[in-house]
Amino acid sequence: MDFEFLISDLNKNKNLFQKAIGTDKGLAKIGDGIVNLAYSVAKSSYLTNNSKNIIRTGLKVSKTILSNALKNANLKDFAKNRANAHDLANTVEALIAYVWLNNNITLNEIIKLLIDNISGDLTIRTEEIKNATIAFTNLLNHLKKFLPRETKK
Amino acid sequence: MDFEFLISDLNKNKNLFQKAIGTDKGLAKIGDGIVNLAYSVAKSSYLTNNSKNIIRTGLKVSKTILSNALKNANLKDFAKNRANAHDLANTVEALIAYVWLNNNITLNEIIKLLIDNISGDLTIRTEEIKNATIAFTNLLNHLKKFLPRETKK
Secondary structure, three states: OOHHHHHHHHHOOOOOHHHHHOOOHHHHHHHHHHHHHHHHHHHHHHHHHHOOOOOOOOOOOOHHHHHHHHHOOOOHHHHOOOOHHHHHHHHHHHHHHHHOOOOOHHHHHHHHHHHHHHHOOOHHHHHHHHHHHHHHHHHHHHHHHHHOOOOOO | OHHHHHHHHHHOOOOOOHHHHHOOHHHHHHHHHHHHHHHHHHHHHHHHHHHOOOOOOOOOOOHHHHHHHHHOOOOOOOOOOOOOOHHHHHHHHHHOOOOHHHHOOOOHHHHHHHHHHHOOOOOOHHHHHHHHHHHHHHHHHHHHOOOOOOOOO
């Protein structure tokens, strides 16, 4: 992708700190699109691979899944203080958009990472939530190395 | 992308007809993700290129924009009979997903096509609707050559 300029202000900033990325509303909006598209294709692929039929589907990934993934991956430092589930989910979306716009991961790689980490029977809603949370936790763990380590004091 | 198998049933079908693609609900869900992500990045890029600041934003593209784009591009044959605006918008999403899964266009190319066809002041809502409709019409005109021509009688 050629859209790295959309985060040049964040990359240029020598005082770059974690919350500046994790609480950016525009990044979260772009990340929302990445998360939903990637999960839709990953879920369709997983269901198709475990079925005799081809199954195409799509789903808006719930705030619960994303906020729990952020906690499991120990990335709450990127979220704002006293963040609720909605805020934490936005932080996940912002972090994914940041790494994607920085060309450190492609959409294809995100989808494959999700597929590799999905398991169980996704047609049972509670099981889907549990397994999608694991898949997004593993995705975030993979993205960690592309995120800034310093926190502004 | 390596997800062409998700449309192998549509590609294998010798009696492939336009409405089978244009009314597929799963394709529309996947396409919804593509449309929103592509437009968010395109809008952010356009606004940033026309400003001194970097502007990141996102938007769910309205049914009005997409349904009018389908009519303008003369692709209503892909929609179901007596389709309302919601149905027509779903058809646009399904067609975009079909061409993307078939590897005939990349997300990067979709974004660039939208950027090249966006104009005007997007901060005025009525102007954004008018100009986004033109951009999606041109995108659909570009995708036409990758869509089946035959209609089942």
